[in-house]
Amino acid sequence: MSEKVYPPFIFNEFDRINKFGLFMDVEKVIYSGVTKFQRIDIFETKAFGKVFTLDGVTMTRDSDEFVYHEMISHVPLFLHENPKKVLVIGGGDGGTVREVLKHPSIEKVIMCELDEEVVEATKKYLPNLSYELNNPKVHLVFEDGSKFIKNFNNEFDVIIIDSTDPTEGGGGALYTESFYQDCFKALTENGVFTAQTEDPFLKKEWMVRAYKSISSVFNVAKLYLGFVPQYPPGTWSWTFASKNIDPIKDFNPEKVRNFDKELKYYNEEMHVASFALPNFVKKMIKDI
Numbered sequence: 001m002s003e004k005v006y007p008p009f010i011f012n013e014f015d016r017i018n019k020f021g022l023f024m025d026v027e028k029v030i031y032s033g034v035t036k037f038q039r040i041d042i043f044e045t046k047a048f049g050k051v052f053t054l055d056g057v058t059m060t061r062d063s064d065e066f067v068y069h070e071m072i073s074h075v076p077l078f079l080h081e082n083p084k085k086v087l088v089i090g091g092g093d094g095g096t097v098r099e100v101l102k103h104p105s106i107e108k109v110i111m112c113e114l115d116e117e118v119v120e121a122t123k124k125y126l127p128n129l130s131y132e133l134n135n136p137k138v139h140l141v142f143e144d145g146s147k148f149i150k151n152f153n154n155e156f157d158v159i160i161i162d163s164t165d166p167t168e169g170g171g172g173a174l175y176t177e178s179f180y181q182d183c184f185k186a187l188t189e190n191g192v193f194t195a196q197t198e199d200p201f202l203k204k205e206w207m208v209r210a211y212k213s214i215s216s217v218f219n220v221a222k223l224y225l226g227f228v229p230q231y232p233p234g235t236w237s238w239t240f241a242s243k244n245i246d247p248i249k250d251f252n253p254e255k256v257r258n259f260d261k262e263l264k265y266y267n268e269e270m271h272v273a274s275f276a277l278p279n280f281v282k283k284m285i286k287d288i
C-alpha cells in the first residue's frame with residue numbers, strides 16, 4: 001500500500017496595501033493564539049527555521065533575525081560613551097534586549113511591550129531570541145509604549161523603538177511626532193535613539209513620514225539601511241537620532257574592533273556604510 005501524501009500546509013503573508021504576498025510551507029505549527037491585541041503564530045519552516053508572526057506578518061525568524069536585531073541595537077549603543085540605562089519599546093521576542101546586553105556597561109534595560117502574551121509565547125518557544133528576558137538587569141513592563149514614555153525626563157542613555165509596522169496592531173501610536181517628542185524628553189543629554197522606520201520600496205511613505213517626524217524633533221537625525229531578508233522587500237531602514245551625537249563624526253571604530261562578543265552582521269565598516277544612502281533614498285528624504 002502506498003503511503004498517503006498530505007498536501008502542504010502553507011502560510012501566506014499577504015501585503016494588503018501593495019497586493020502581493022509570500023508563502024512558506026509550514027513543517028510544524030508550534031503555537032497559535034489570539035490575544036487582546038493580535039494573533040500570534042510561531043511555526044517551523046525548512047527555509048527559515050522558526051518563524052514568529054503577528055496578524056499574519058513576519059516579526060522575526062531564526063535564519064536572519066540577527067541582521068535586524070544587531071542593526072537596531074549596536075548602531076546606537078556604540079555611539080554612546082558609556083550606556084547604562086536603556087529603554088526598548090516593543091521588541092517582545094527579546095532579540096533586541098539580547099543584543100543590548102552584550103554591552104558590559106549596561107546596568108538596566110526596561111522593555112515596554114504592549115502584549116504580555118507575546119513575551120509568554122516567545123519565552124517558551126523562541127529561546128534563542130528571548131533568553132536574556134530573564135536576566136535580572138531586565139525589567140518588563142506591559143503597556144502601550146506611547147503612554148509609558150510620558151513618565152520620564154532625562155532618564156535613558158539609549159531608547160530603541162522595535163515596534164510593529166504603523167499599519168499593524170498598536171504600532172501606529174509609535175510613529176507620531178508627539179511620541180518622538182516624549183522620547184526626546186526621556187533621553188539624557190548625550191543619549192541616543194533608534195527607531196525601525198520601514199523600507200524605501202514598499203513602505204516609502206511611512207519611512208519618509210517617520211524620518212520627517214523624528215528629524216523635526218531631534219537635533220541630529222540620520223536614516224540608515226541594512227539587508228533584512230525577513231521583511232519584504234529585503235532592505236530595511238532605521239533612523240538614528242540624538243541631541244548632539246553624530247553617528248559618523250562621533251563614531252569610534254576602535255571600540256567595535258575591541259568588542260569581544262560575537263556579532264554576525266554589524267562591524268565598524270557596516271556601521272559607516274549603513275549611513276551611505278542610495279540616490280533615490282536621498283531624494284525621498286531631501287525636502288525635509
Ligand code: AAT
Nearest residue numbers: 059090091092113114115144145163164170171
Ligand atoms: N524584534 C522584531 C519584532 C518586532 S515585534 C514588535 C513588537 O511591538 C510586538 O511584540 C508588538 O506587540 C509590540 N508593540 C506594538 N505596538 C506597541 C506599543 N504601542 N507599545 C509597545 N509595544 C508595542 C518588530 C517587527 C517589525 C516589523 C517590520 N515589518
